[in-house]
Amino acid sequence: MTAETRRGYAKGRAKRREILDQAMSLFGEAGYRGASLRVIAARCGISHTGLLHHFPTKEALLLAVLERRDDVDDEWLSVGGTTGVDRLRRFAELAALNAKRRGIVELFTVVSAEATAADHPAHTYFVRRYENSVAGARLAYEQAGRDGALREGIAPADAGRQLIALMDGLQVQWLLSDLGTDMAGVLRAHIQAQLTVDL
Template identity: 40%
Template sequence: MLAIAVETFATRGYHHSSLAEIAERAGLTQAGLLHHFRSKTALLSGVLELRDNSEMRQLGPERPRGLAFLDHLVETVRRNTEREGIVRLYAVLSAESVTEGHPAQDFFRARYRGLRALVAEALREACDLGETRPDTDVEAVANAIIAVMDGLQVQWLLAPEAVDMAATTRRTVDALLAGLRTA
């Protein structure tokens, strides 16, 4: 059910997807689907949790520290080139979530807040480990890294043959860090 919902939300968006369509594609009645997910919003929450749980499993129990976390982000971008449906789902739903009353708006606000905090924390750790200068504006660098990753996803979805997300993310991270490295 969730795999079909992921595909449907990714290709049609939340507002243009119907429970009836998802249920039919899953070989269920709409009532059967609603037995598992009480509403379309609950199904959307299940889809978003599935995506995040998948990401957390790949991260493992201990996330890399300092600049190693940024290497992990680049590797995540590389893995995303093998998961077009998940990338499409994220791109569509995150963009849709900026509209008034969208049921995923709180999820994406919290997700971006958490992601910014993780990247900023890794940059602070890099300062503590002597990998970068202590005067690093970690919030600005974190925002730039996330913006590049998300923007590249949209470009890649529209022209996968023209965009190497991992290489461009690596180059951007390296460029951002070039002026922050310790001597």
């Protein structure tokens, strides 16, 4: 591979990242249905056809944006191979991280609500995502229980579902309170009340 070819690939990857960033921002502002590929292209300084070279459909772009967000979050939750209480602590830390990423939180909140419609292109994605999120939280509670760190009467399956619901509900409150809700603090207090050890 020549140096010129490598530069071309690097330039293409950089443009793809820029498109994802602009799409994430516009999907957060206008929702998936209200966002236009032409507007995203214009924000990136490329033609509509140029955008379609990277993402052939609006659905492909949306799924790429959502997958990018998940990759970042999964990496954050999995640093150091955390399990049990450490993994539960990571959920609270993720809420603190989200408090620095308003655009991503807006995107997720808007599109997840839109995707409750069965004909939405991200419907299947969100069904699978929630199944995986709840399962991951349940596993963390199960591990905490095996380690003797879970209070008596806490059912891991219920606690996992409640944790994910609380995280998403706090994001809505945070956005509506003009970022005045302490998502991480509320989440940390909720988890701490379920444990026999310090979070």
